Amino acid sequence: MHDFRKINVGVLGATGTVGQRFITLLADHPFFILHALGASQRSAGKPYPAAVTWKQTKPVPAVVRNLVVRECKPEFFTECEIIFSGLDADVAGPIEESFRLAEFAVFSNAKNYRRDPHVPLIVPLVNSSHMAMIPQQRALHTPPLRKGFILTNANCSTTGVVVPLAALEKTFGPIESCMVTTMQAISGAGYPGLPSLDIMDNVVPYISGEEEKIEWEMLKILGGLTEGDDGNKAFDMHAKQPLRVSAMCNRVPVIEGHTECVSVRFARRPPPSPQQVREALLAYTSDAWTMSCPSAPRHTVFVHEEPDRPQPRLDRDYQAGAGVNVGRVRQCPVLDIKFVVLANNVAIGAATSSILNAELAVCKGII
Ligand SMILES: NC(=O)C1=CN([C@@H]2O[C@H](COP(=O)(O)OP(=O)(O)OC[C@H]3O[C@@H](n4cnc5c(N)ncnc54)[C@H](OP(=O)(O)O)[C@@H]3O)[C@@H](O)[C@H]2O)C=CC1
Numbered sequence: 001m002h003d004f005r006k007i008n009v010g011v012l013g014a015t016g017t018v019g020q021r022f023i024t025l026l027a028d029h030p031f032f033i034l035h036a037l038g039a040s041q042r043s044a045g046k047p048y049p050a051a052v053t054w055k056q057t058k059p060v061p062a063v064v065r066n067l068v069v070r071e072c073k074p075e076f077f078t079e080c081e082i083i084f085s086g087l088d089a090d091v092a093g094p095i096e097e098s099f100r101l102a103e104f105a106v107f108s109n110a111k112n113y114r115r116d117p118h119v120p121l122i123v124p125l126v127n128s129s130h131m132a133m134i135p136q137q138r139a140l141h142t143p144p145l146r147k148g149f150i151l152t153n154a155n156c157s158t159t160g161v162v163v164p165l166a167a168l169e170k171t172f173g174p175i176e177s178c179m180v181t182t183m184q185a186i187s188g189a190g191y192p193g194l195p196s197l198d199i200m201d202n203v204v205p206y207i208s209g210e211e212e213k214i215e216w217e218m219l220k221i222l223g224g225l226t227e228g229d230d231g232n233k234a235f236d237m238h239a240k241q242p243l244r245v246s247a248m249c250n251r252v253p254v255i256e257g258h259t260e261c262v263s264v265r266f267a268r269r270p271p272p273s274p275q276q277v278r279e280a281l282l283a284y285t286s287d288a289w290t291m292s293c294p295s296a297p298r299h300t301v302f303v304h305e306e307p308d309r310p311q312p313r314l315d316r317d318y319q320a321g322a323g324v325n326v327g328r329v330r331q332c333p334v335l336d337i338k339f340v341v342l343a344n345n346v347a348i349g350a351a352t353s354s355i356l357n358a359e360l361a362v363c364k365g366i367i
């Protein structure tokens with residue numbers, strides 16, 4: 001474990017589903033000190049416990065009980081260096097930009113900057129190397145930013161798929177095709193989720209914008225970084241080996257934990273066997289683990305052998321929801337291999353990923 005000075009951090013969207021998980025995970029963190037909380041004007045000015053509808057299984061941590069919620073403006077967060085954003089996407093764009101321009105390191109959960117060619121879209125268990133884009137992002141500003149940047153995590157369902165796919169590509173080379181069908185938990189919609197009469201005893205086969213996000217974000221995350229002739233790194237989104245992705249997204253009556261059925265076809269022929277795939281998933285270790293990031297899971301991918309696992313209620317909190325669960329690895333008669341993924345949408349699908357991204361930035365000397 002590195003010997004770092006502790007860093008003051010702020011959480012924007014602190015009263016939301018993701019914000020509450022940020023607070024739970026940061027309450028006693030070896031690198032970070034929870035220093036300031038931000039939310040809307042509806043909540044600003046109130047002591048945190050009065051502003052939030054607390055829905056975590058642990059009580060409101062002592063470290064935030066006496067914090068007063070602030071408006072999400074840089075001038076109210078001056079003692080912080082790092083900002084974690086769990087803001088609603090409707091407002092995240094300009095607010096996160098204001099913090100970047102004010103020289104804060106912004107680790108965002110929102111979708112707003114994921115497609116920006118100069119913003120790293122990082123799943124910390126997969127592509128931390130994309131942090132190499134940060135100096136170029138800073139240089140785009142006049143004058144160049146000294147410390148500020150925006151770095152985003154991925155959509156929670158994208159995260160669940162790209163972790164096993166990265167493990168498989170590392171061992172077997174490029175994947176040509178991927179079909180994914182999701183069964184997404186209600187908490188993915190943010191508090192209060194869907195009306196009970198819409199989701200109880202029901203499945204909703206539509207989540208606005210979700211399929212397009214997954215189909216696009218996977219290419220940026222699994223793509224490489226190429227050095228341009230002007231020394232600028234750009235994203236090479238599978239230009240050489242086009243990965244084709246098709247996603248079908250559903251909302252199901254589960255509180256937390258996204259389940260995803262995945263089928264893949266490898267470029268290499270013959271493809272690997274199910275047993276070879278299981279071994280590659282088990283052997284895969286993330287940079288976050290090798291760099292001793294405190295929130296990194298020991299098993300990046302936990303492979304279940306039982307025929308009826310993983311299941312959200314039983315498996316979503318394994319390794320504090322920081323790893324990804326895979327089960328039912330088997331031959332696919334249409335593509336090559338198919339399996340089931342379970343990712344905790346609020347942990348590795350959101351807050352844990354952003355915290356791991358910040359831990360990696362500290363371990364890499366970027367902060
Ligand atoms: N839930 C999940 O599983 C995942 C969510 N995400 C993304 O993370 C972000 C947060 O999601 P989630 O926690 O579910 O959303 P919630 O709706 O639960 O929380 C939204 C947060 O944004 C704040 N907010 C709303 N409007 C404003 C404003 N005008 N100014 C400042 N703050 C504002 C709210 O504050 P207030 O309480 O005062 O209204 C609240 O703290 C979203 O972008 C979402 O897409 C990403 C991955 C997974």
Ligand SMILES: N[C@@H](CC(=O)OP(=O)(O)O)C(=O)O
Binds near residue numbers: 188
């Ligand atoms: N949209 C996901 C949650 C999420 O990841 O959102 P976004 O891609 O906007 O960060 C869901 O509803 O389950």
